[in-house]
Amino acid sequence: MTKTIEEINERIARGQAVVVTAEEVIGIVEKKGVAKAAKEIDVVTTGTFGPMCSSGAFLNVGHSKPRIKFGGGKLYLNDVPAYAGLAAVDLYIGATATPDDDPRNRDHPGDFRYGGGHVIEDLVAGKDVLLVAVAYGTDCYPRKKIETWINIKIINEATLFNIRNAYQNYNVAVNLSDRTLYTYMGLLKPRLGNANFSSAGQLSPLLNDPYYKTIGIGTKIFLGGGVGYVAWHGTQHNPNVLRGENGVPKRGAGTLSVIGDLKQMNSRWLVGTSFLGYGATLTVGIGVPIPILSEEILRYTAVKDSDIFAPIVDYSKTYPEREPDVLGEVTYAELRSGHIKILEKVVPTASLSSYYKASEIAATLKEWIKRGEFLLTKPVALLPGVESGIVFKPLEERSI
Amino acid sequence: MRISKKIVLHFPPNLVDKPIIYRLVKDYDMEFNVLRASVTPKEEGLLVLELTGERKAYDGAIRFLKETGVEVQPLVKDIARQEERCTHCGACVTICPVNAFVVDPVTRRVDFVSDKCIACDLCLRTCPVRAMETRL
Numbered sequence: 001m002t003k004t005i006e007e008i009n010e011r012i013a014r015g016q017a018v019v020v021t022a023e024e025v026i027g028i029v030e031k032k033g034v035a036k037a038a039k040e041i042d043v044v045t046t047g048t049f050g051p052m053c054s055s056g057a058f059l060n061v062g063h064s065k066p067r068i069k070f071g072g073g074k075l076y077l078n079d080v081p082a083y084a085g086l087a088a089v090d091l092y093i094g095a096t097a098t099p100d101d102d103p104r105n106r107d108h109p110g111d112f113r114y115g116g117g118h119v120i121e122d123l124v125a126g127k128d129v130l131l132v133a134v135a136y137g138t139d140c141y142p143r144k145k146i147e148t149w150i151n152i153k154i155i156n157e158a159t160l161f162n163i164r165n166a167y168q169n170y171n172v173a174v175n176l177s178d179r180t181l182y183t184y185m186g187l188l189k190p191r192l193g194n195a196n197f198s199s200a201g202q203l204s205p206l207l208n209d210p211y212y213k214t215i216g217i218g219t220k221i222f223l224g225g226g227v228g229y230v231a232w233h234g235t236q237h238n239p240n241v242l243r244g245e246n247g248v249p250k251r252g253a254g255t256l257s258v259i260g261d262l263k264q265m266n267s268r269w270l271v272g273t274s275f276l277g278y279g280a281t282l283t284v285g286i287g288v289p290i291p292i293l294s295e296e297i298l299r300y301t302a303v304k305d306s307d308i309f310a311p312i313v314d315y316s317k318t319y320p321e322r323e324p325d326v327l328g329e330v331t332y333a334e335l336r337s338g339h340i341k342i343l344e345k346v347v348p349t350a351s352l353s354s355y356y357k358a359s360e361i362a363a364t365l366k367e368w369i370k371r372g373e374f375l376l377t378k379p380v381a382l383l384p385g386v387e388s389g390i391v392f393k394p395l396e397e398r399s400i
Numbered sequence: 401m402r403i404s405k406k407i408v409l410h411f412p413p414n415l416v417d418k419p420i421i422y423r424l425v426k427d428y429d430m431e432f433n434v435l436r437a438s439v440t441p442k443e444e445g446l447l448v449l450e451l452t453g454e455r456k457a458y459d460g461a462i463r464f465l466k467e468t469g470v471e472v473q474p475l476v477k478d479i480a481r482q483e484e485r486c487t488h489c490g491a492c493v494t495i496c497p498v499n500a501f502v503v504d505p506v507t508r509r510v511d512f513v514s515d516k517c518i519a520c521d522l523c524l525r526t527c528p529v530r531a532m533e534t535r536l
Contacts, residue, residue, distance in 0.1 A: 049487065051528060111525060186491050187526050194494035271487060273528045283487060283529065338503070348494045352528065355508035356488035 001038050001295055005378045008042045008291050012372055017042040019369045021362035022203045022290075022301055029302040038298040043369055043376065046208050046301075047222070047287040047361030048200040050353025051273050053184070054164035054235060055282045056094035057120050057262050060156040061131060063089055068143035073135035077119045077150075084133070088141060092161075093119050095282035108277060109182040115280020118272030120160070123152045124224070125267035158262035160224060160270070164234035166286050168206030168254040169310060172197045172330060172349075174342060177316035182277020186352055188315055195312065195340055195347045200358035201305045201332035205288035206254045208301045210247040211386065212239070214290050216379025221258065222287030222365045225269035227374070228260025230288075233383045238392035247300065250309045250329060254383060258286065269361070287361040289369060291376050305332035312342055322394060404452040406435065406475035407462075408518055411445030415469055421447075428461035429453055435475075436518055438497035446497060448475060448518050478535050479519050481512045485531040492523045492532070 011017040018041050020028060025044050029037045070084040075091055079099040083092040097116035104110045123129055128149040137144045152158050173185030173196045181188040185196045201207065209215050219230040234255025241251040269285030292298045311326040318325050330340045336355070339348045368374035384390055411420075424430040436448040451458065465472050488510045492501045500516040501523075503509070523532045 050489070109525075113530065186528070187495060189494070196491070196494075271485075271529050274530060275528060276525045283489075336508070350492075350494040351490040351508075354487045354489040356510070359507070 001035065003042070003291070003293050005291050005293070005376050009375045011042055012369055012375055015370070015372050017369060019043045019045060019366045021359070021366055022046045022208050023359060023362065025298070025301050026202065026304045029298070034295050034299050034302070038292055038295040041292050041298060044208065044290045044292060044298070044301040045287055045362045045365040045369065046200075046203055046205040046290060047285070047358040047365065048166055048204045048353060049269070049285045049357035049361060050198050050200070050283060051184070051275070051281045052162060052165045052284040053096050053281045055120075055160070055162035055284055056092055056116065057123070058090060058092050058157070058159045058161055059150075061089050061091070061150050062156050064143060064146055064148070066143050067141045068133060068135050068146050069138060069141035070133050070135060073133055075131070075133045077129050077131055078114070078122065079130075080114070080116050080119050082116075095120065096279050098280055105277060110277055110279075112274040112276070112278070112280045115272070115274070117280050117282030120262070120282055121267050121270055121272040123158060124262060124265050124270050126151065126153060152263055159259060160228065160262045160265065161231070161259045162284065163257050164236060164255045165258050165284055166205050166234070166256040166288075167199070167252050168204070168210070169249045169308070170197065170199050170252050171313040171319070172310050172335065172340075173315045173319070174312055174327065174347065175316050176314045181315055182275070183315050184275055184278050184281075185315060186350070187276060192342055192345050192347050195335075195342065195349045196352055197310060197332075197335050197349065198352040199310065199332065200353055200355055201308050201336075202303055203355065203358045203362055205286065206256070207248060207303060207308055209288075209290055209297070210243070210249060210300055210303075212254060212383040213297055213300075214293065214379075215256070215288055216382035218377050218380045219288065220374070220377040221289070222285065222361055222368075223258055223260040223265065224262070224285055225266030226260060226264035228258050229377075230256050230379070231259040232257040236392060237384060237390065239384060239386045239388060239390060240392075244307070244309060246303060246307055248303055248308055251311055256286070285357065285361050287365040289365060289374075289376055305336060308332045310335070312340075401455050402452060403455050403458055404450060405458070406448065406450050408473040408475050408520065409445075409447040409449065409465065410471035410473070410520075411447065412469055413444060416445045418468075420465070420468060420470065423464065424451070424461050428457045428464065430457065430461050436498055446518075446520055473519065475518060479514070479517050479521070479523070480533055480535045482531045482533060485529055486510070487529055487531075489528065491526060491528050495522050495526045497522065
């Protein structure tokens, strides 16, 4: 059995496509078997909703009169510094930027109540955002200072461009030390007081396409409540990790770089986020449709939480010291049971990504496709796979 | 006149091993009923008590606690969740000392059981999207 994306799109356009979520497909395959299910199902929708720090937005705010060139100067949105090293009125606001006067971790653990991710949420919500810029002034761009409100509805472009999102699997974070840790994996209580994980597991996009057979450059996706595209493989994309017999990575592996028009997104799905003692970031909603082109691809989408393993990592020493050790492996089914056993101790678990919202994303994307509003795209190139020979390199410092 | 009140006591780390409750009984003739007790992540002690005694002695007991460095709060249900802001991630689940956040095993929706809440405030700053708030 093979299908093409063109054939699937014809069925979507006629309103006849069979679309199910990555959660629903598990039961269907168990009941009907792979061959029959692959024939019937056209698309499986995935979803994930979690904090993703390598996110940000390019804005073009239009030219003031007289003109100003941000490039080479300094720029703030709601007091949060934005990157100005571009042409005159282009800028990039990154999710983890924090105001210059934020005490950060001087008053430990820092609160990080408002940062770049919150600016993006406010922009998407249609709120006015205060732009303050200082520039050095040129003959063609004489202004040296500007203070004004901007609004996403008025500015020329607002493009969400996240260089690394949707990690294919992730660490389970624990703390073996005697003190509380404040990490990007949340608050970790001392002496294995809790274990935090962050993946949608069986609903997660890249865990449903473990060898990147359908997801590639140009794949049309649900992004931040609107439509976006896979732009490239994400930074740190690493196909060559330990994999199970089912092909599913047992470590953080592939990643996606995604892009889309921020103006048609929704602040329900792009939420400013604060990790106590760590920093500000953005919680991003992403859903990727997987066309069922073959039985093999369907089999991948039927992966369930009990088949996906994640490594348990100590964030008191192993992670900060970049040591390779893991304390063990657990499945997402075990993680979602509420507790796991580590070094003979029963440890309560918590998730940082929302499975509940990931389900909603997969269901929303399913509805869009079923209603014929969302056609699939054929990637112009696939993501680098195992054969790419990519090696995930550390930074080895050199003496200067 | 005897009075009885439910209070939340926060013990800073330097007081956790001091016999403070003993003094309430010995010096102020208080009766106490421990409703909840917990050591929080910052190694502070958290104790929820129902404290009963003569009004004058009760006031003295509270004054003694405050002078010793114990933070005293009335037990009031004043923590609420901004429903539209909550993403149901579950980061709060293992932070709450009294398990007031419950994950639905099927939908993975996180429910806030406010009846269990002792207003210890731990969730306020550990909620990544800051969905929890104090309402006056």
